[in-house]
Amino acid sequence: MSKTTDAPITLPRTAKGKRSVFFDDPAIDQMMTFIVELSAEVSVVYDRLDTVEHLLDEKGTISRDDIEAFRPNEEIETARNARREAYLKRVFRMHQEHAKDNDN
Amino acid sequence: MVGQTPHDLLATPTHDEFALQSYVSTLRMHILNDIGSGLRGVYDNRVKPSFESEKGRAPKDEHEVRRAMMKDDYCRTWSSMMRSCQEMIWDSITPSIERAQPTLNARAAKLAEDPKGSLTLDPTLKTPPYVSAADIHLMPGNYHTERSDYDVSQGMLYDRGVYVYAAGNGGPLGDTIGRSLAEHLKIRFPDFKPERILDIGCTVGHNLLPFADVYPDSEIHAIDVSAPMARYTHGRAESLGKAIHVHQMNGEDMSFEDESFDLVMSVVTFHETSRTAMKRILEECQRVLKPGGLMIHMELPRTAGMDPFDAFYIDWDAYYNNEPFYQAFTSTDMKQAYVNVGFDAHKYMEVMTPDIHVVPREDFDAAARLNRQEAKRYGRMGEAIHWTGWGAWK
Numbered sequence: 001m002s003k004t005t006d007a008p009i010t011l012p013r014t015a016k017g018k019r020s021v022f023f024d025d026p027a028i029d030q031m032m033t034f035i036v037e038l039s040a041e042v043s044v045v046y047d048r049l050d051t052v053e054h055l056l057d058e059k060g061t062i063s064r065d066d067i068e069a070f071r072p073n074e075e076i077e078t079a080r081n082a083r084r085e086a087y088l089k090r091v092f093r094m095h096q097e098h099a100k101d102n103d104n
Numbered sequence: 105m106v107g108q109t110p111h112d113l114l115a116t117p118t119h120d121e122f123a124l125q126s127y128v129s130t131l132r133m134h135i136l137n138d139i140g141s142g143l144r145g146v147y148d149n150r151v152k153p154s155f156e157s158e159k160g161r162a163p164k165d166e167h168e169v170r171r172a173m174m175k176d177d178y179c180r181t182w183s184s185m186m187r188s189c190q191e192m193i194w195d196s197i198t199p200s201i202e203r204a205q206p207t208l209n210a211r212a213a214k215l216a217e218d219p220k221g222s223l224t225l226d227p228t229l230k231t232p233p234y235v236s237a238a239d240i241h242l243m244p245g246n247y248h249t250e251r252s253d254y255d256v257s258q259g260m261l262y263d264r265g266v267y268v269y270a271a272g273n274g275g276p277l278g279d280t281i282g283r284s285l286a287e288h289l290k291i292r293f294p295d296f297k298p299e300r301i302l303d304i305g306c307t308v309g310h311n312l313l314p315f316a317d318v319y320p321d322s323e324i325h326a327i328d329v330s331a332p333m334a335r336y337t338h339g340r341a342e343s344l345g346k347a348i349h350v351h352q353m354n355g356e357d358m359s360f361e362d363e364s365f366d367l368v369m370s371v372v373t374f375h376e377t378s379r380t381a382m383k384r385i386l387e388e389c390q391r392v393l394k395p396g397g398l399m400i401h402m403e404l405p406r407t408a409g410m411d412p413f414d415a416f417y418i419d420w421d422a423y424y425n426n427e428p429f430y431q432a433f434t435s436t437d438m439k440q441a442y443v444n445v446g447f448d449a450h451k452y453m454e455v456m457t458p459d460i461h462v463v464p465r466e467d468f469d470a471a472a473r474l475n476r477q478e479a480k481r482y483g484r485m486g487e488a489i490h491w492t493g494w495g496a497w498k
Contacts, residue, residue: 009205009251011198011261015239016246020187020424022180032184033191040127040192047123068119077106081130088134092185094142094178 039091043084047072050080108267109276111343112211113336115204115260117197124196125264128189129271135185146178147413166407166415170423173416183424190242190425197264198244201257209254212339220347221324223338225331229352234378234429235329242426247307247330259336263308274310275461277344281371281402281491282311284468286318288457289367289400291472296398298322298366304355304385305329305373309337309348311402312371316346325365327353356384363394371402375433382433386445393498399447400455400495407434438494447496455493462489 021029051070055062072080108114117125147169155163155172163169173179201208216223231248239246243265245258266278274280289296298319303312306326316324326348328334334352341348353359355373368389374382389399407415415434422430439452458471 009202009257011202011257012244012249013195013198015191015194015242015244015426017238017426020183022174022184022187022424029184032181033188036131036185036188037192040124040131043127044120044123047126048120051119070119071122072106074106077126080126084127084130085134088131089138092134092139094139094181 039088043087046083046087047080050076107272107276108264108278109344111340112215113208113256113260113339113343114264115197115200115208117200121196121200124192125268128192128196129268132189132193132269133271135182135189139182139185143173143179143182143417144413146176147173151176151179163412166410166412166419169412169416170419183420186420187242187424193265193268194243194261196268197261200264201260204260205255205257208256208260209252211343212256212335213254215339215342216335219338219342220345221338221341222349223334224350225334225352227331229329229354232329232354232356232377232381234376234381238426238428240376240426241421247328247333250330250332254335255332256336256339258330258332259308259340262333263310263336263340266310273461277313278310279314280459280461283314283318284457284460284491285311285369285371285400285402285455285493286314287460287468288455288472288475289398290318291469292475293398296366298397300365301325301367302327302360302365302369302392304368304370304389305376306337306350307333309341309350310371312337312348313341313344313346315367316341316348322366323349325349325351325360327351327355327358329354355388356381358388358392360392362391363397365392366394366397368393368397368399369401372404374401375404375427375430377433378429379432379436382436382441383445386441390445390447390498395498397498398453398495399442399498400453400493401438402455402491402493404430404434405492406436406438407431408437442494442496447498451497453495453497455491455495457491457493459489459491 023029048067051067052062054076055066055070151172152162163172174183235246235248243261247258247262249258251257263278266274270278275283299322301315301319301322301324303326306312306328309326312324312326315322324347326337328337329352331352334350338348338350377385393399405418407418419431419434421427439449442452443449456475458468460468
């Protein structure tokens, strides 16, 4: 190792090894990835909107820098988490007829 | 996702990256707890009866359970979501590291200039095959990949990744297993005051730093085969004001003198090494431990004798989360493994402790005195979580 440059790096986005396929048709695995990823995008947009609303409540104006610098305090993050959990329960609603835990 | 203790080697996420990391944490808990908790019912009510009517008997082991469960759409959906979510953990963090890397590397180098502890790298150390073979738990680049002489990016990825993975349940410093162990040992063995402590496979030092708090007079050493992890462990410890001596070293072949440590420990290291490596590491532990010293390895629960469904659940990661050595470990008889390298069977001991961040302190202390905890869940961040360890006195 002799590289000491501070040039920008690109880190790998996928793990080494074969990706597991769970369904008979791999297209369903692909669709599952799309759906789970999309669910994340919706949540991120919701948080950004929530940030805009908080900034408007507090300051009456917003800028991109204000949005970027905004970090939720514990109270806001708790509210966001409750919203995320409710969202997850709605969107990823399993057909549960056999899934009842017999221990509980 | 607020609450991770800041230090100099954490990259700053953008607003949206932070929101994404927070979501991935909650998503993981939903998949694990809300959807995952249905797996037992699916097995008992659908998969097992179907197996029994076909074969005229119940599944005899976790492998038969796995083969049957993985044909069930509920389990397939859960598995597919688990896999995607695990990939999303790393992906939610990576861009922040790419932006911050030059700054982080420079900070790590600066933290090494006038340290409380020390950092000793070994550029000649060969990465063992169990590290280079697979990207463990799907972390792209695994522990060892380095891109420059000061690279700490894989350390940062792991540090933040563990926090997102555990949804902050590991505490602000991600140290919950180590802190639980250190506090447990102090209460259970009040006369044991280790002067020199060694952590094998320290990654970023999450579980080692609590020992600096619990045993403040001790001299603490940590080893890891990965240079990025060693640099990061050292820089993170310095940034948090802890004196740790970090060495890039393989636990199978340590350069420490015989009988030079009072406490030799590891936390979730063995399940990421091979069976051969584990034997060599244990031999080395035996060698470097002082007479009267304690060796303790915190790890995943044993699957031997476990209900086949529970064993299937524990070992799911071995098949679908790039943990190729997981099962070799979970099926090992630890007591026998210790005896095989020269420990006395009568000096074998086990640790079972509740999580110090979860239970009230008086309950934690009572459990340490009794070394007993009623628990239904295994190492997956549930409310009744407990941590398990296998040890021996020399």
